[in-house]
Amino acid sequence: MNLTKSRVITISANATLVKAAQVTRNGVVEKLARRNIENGLIDVALRQVLAGFDVGQAQIVWVLPGEVATTKNVEVPSTDNDEIESILSLQAARHTPFNKEEILTSYLKVGVSKPNFTQVLLIIVKRDAIKEKIDILKGAGLVMDTVLFAPEAVARFYAQAFNVKKTDAPVALLDVSMQGTNFIVQSNGTAVMSRHIPVGIEQLAVDAEAVRHMSDEIKVSLEAYEQEGVDRKPVKFCFTTDHPALAAVPQVIAEALGIQVDIQSYKKFVKCSKVVQKSLANDFADDSALDIIAAGVSAAKCQAELVPQEVRDQRSVAEKGRDTLVAGVLFLCALFLVGFALLSKVYFKDQFLQQNLLLKYSAQRAEVKNLESMIARTEILRQYLQARSLPLEAVRELYRIIPQEIFLSAVNMDDAGMVSIQGISDSMSKVFGFVTALETSPLFEGVKTKSTSTKKDRGKEVAAFEIIMKLSAAEEPVAVPNAAPETKEAAKVKKGDSPASVRQ
Numbered sequence: 001m002n003l004t005k006s007r008v009i010t011i012s013a014n015a016t017l018v019k020a021a022q023v024t025r026n027g028v029v030e031k032l033a034r035r036n037i038e039n040g041l042i043d044v045a046l047r048q049v050l051a052g053f054d055v056g057q058a059q060i061v062w063v064l065p066g067e068v069a070t071t072k073n074v075e076v077p078s079t080d081n082d083e084i085e086s087i088l089s090l091q092a093a094r095h096t097p098f099n100k101e102e103i104l105t106s107y108l109k110v111g112v113s114k115p116n117f118t119q120v121l122l123i124i125v126k127r128d129a130i131k132e133k134i135d136i137l138k139g140a141g142l143v144m145d146t147v148l149f150a151p152e153a154v155a156r157f158y159a160q161a162f163n164v165k166k167t168d169a170p171v172a173l174l175d176v177s178m179q180g181t182n183f184i185v186q187s188n189g190t191a192v193m194s195r196h197i198p199v200g201i202e203q204l205a206v207d208a209e210a211v212r213h214m215s216d217e218i219k220v221s222l223e224a225y226e227q228e229g230v231d232r233k234p235v236k237f238c239f240t241t242d243h244p245a246l247a248a249v250p251q252v253i254a255e256a257l258g259i260q261v262d263i264q265s266y267k268k269f270v271k272c273s274k275v276v277q278k279s280l281a282n283d284f285a286d287d288s289a290l291d292i293i294a295a296g297v298s299a300a301k302c303q304a305e306l307v308p309q310e311v312r313d314q315r316s317v318a319e320k321g322r323d324t325l326v327a328g329v330l331f332l333c334a335l336f337l338v339g340f341a342l343l344s345k346v347y348f349k350d351q352f353l354q355q356n357l358l359l360k361y362s363a364q365r366a367e368v369k370n371l372e373s374m375i376a377r378t379e380i381l382r383q384y385l386q387a388r389s390l391p392l393e394a395v396r397e398l399y400r401i402i403p404q405e406i407f408l409s410a411v412n413m414d415d416a417g418m419v420s421i422q423g424i425s426d427s428m429s430k431v432f433g434f435v436t437a438l439e440t441s442p443l444f445e446g447v448k449t450k451s452t453s454t455k456k457d458r459g460k461e462v463a464a465f466e467i468i469m470k471l472s473a474a475e476e477p478v479a480v481p482n483a484a485p486e487t488k489e490a491a492k493v494k495k496g497d498s499p500a501s502v503r504q
């Protein structure tokens with residue numbers, strides 16, 4: 001999500017309750033509130049809960065709970081974002097009983113399963129559910145900026161709290177609320193699975209069999225997670241709530257599953273004032289505020305945005321209209337300033353230029369022209385020297401990065417700084433490792449694998465490849481304004497042939 005304001009207001013609601021949080025861009029929770037819905041008047045409850053919030057200085061985000069969405073791990077034969085979105089929009093109807101026109105889709109990138117394939121978590125939600133939220137906000141006099149998926153926000157919140165690295169094993173999060181539990185698997189800093197378990201604090205507090213039911217549901221969730229082709233399994237389970245009804249639950253589930261289970265309350269990781277801490281302890285003692293807090297803290301990192309396309313188009317038209325109005329005002333101001341400048345120029349020309357200023361400073365003007373000529377020649381020499389050093393730096397960087405198992409057959413570079421590398425390797429994995437190393441190099445940018453193939457070389461099957469990229473330090477020639485005409489010597493230097501290709 002693109003944050004354009006200093007604060008984010010996150011809102012979540014069900015049939016009986018509305019809750020909201022105001023979070024700064026630095027992740028500090030400034031305000032937290034909840035209100036029960038009376039007589040079905042959700043817009044009234046929403047206005048009450050937002051009383052005292054800085055609505056005009058914040059972006060409005062609706063937090064969509066995991067139970068209203070269908071999720072599925074899918075392997076997509078592409079790494080391009082536009083292609084992935086197009087493929088998923090066609091495949092989404094296969095994973096839900098609704099028609100394509102009745103649903104909205106989004107996705108989270110889980111990782112690259114194999115070359116040119118991307119593992120994603122497909123998110124499907126009914127279009128009417130999102131429109132209902134938009135209408136609720138309109139009834140309260142608010143405009144929705146976006147809709148975020150609560151399980152993704154929770155996963156990113158705990159990834160930041162645990163300081164998770166990409167190489168760390170997945171962690172299963174159990175976010176227990178009054179009516180149910182969200183089972184979320186966090187890996188690589190995002191959610192790779194989300195499933196709703198219909199066992200909450202109310203059931204655990206009064207029914208001894210509820211723990212066994214929750215344990216069975218977790219087993220089913222893990223089996224579904226494994227069947228979706230995700231390689232890495234969770235090695236740790238964490239309850240995000242420290243409610244008294246959950247005191248004995250972690251030990252029971254740990255014994256049933258044979259895995260480490262503990263409680264890591266989200267309240268320990270929330271940055272807030274004492275007033276908000278008091279609200280968490282009192283107002284949210286029985287119900288979780290993790291969804292709205294996590295969405296506010298992790299809003300800038302969240303990828304899944306479930307906003308209908310027609311709403312985006314309307315917003316785009318409105319923004320263009322405002323931009324047009326601003327442009328018109330600025331144009332009129334510019335005309336006024338230009339007219340004023342022209343009149344001033346005429347006045348000062350009559351007052352000063354006619355009083356022999358040109359004659360008085362003629363010697364200085366000649367010196368300035370000489371200096372401009374020297375600057376132009378110096379700039380040409382600088383560009384020439386830079387053009388000669390770039391290929392050498394590229395060869396030195398390639399020599400540093402290239403593994404012993406890869407042999408280059410050709411390295412070409414054109415005048416624009418585009419580099420093409422051809423070679424062979426013992427294995428394709430070395431080629432992709434080489435590409436990754438090139439991407440991390442500060443000297444290259446836009447690294448792409450143009451082609452890969454296998455062939456026989458000296459009786460051994462090898463991987464042939466071609467990689468293209470651009471030198472990040474390559475610059476276009478800089479034109480020097482008002483430069484004096486070039487001398488013959490400067491023209492010769494400018495036309496000097498810079499090394500355009502290197503062969504190995």
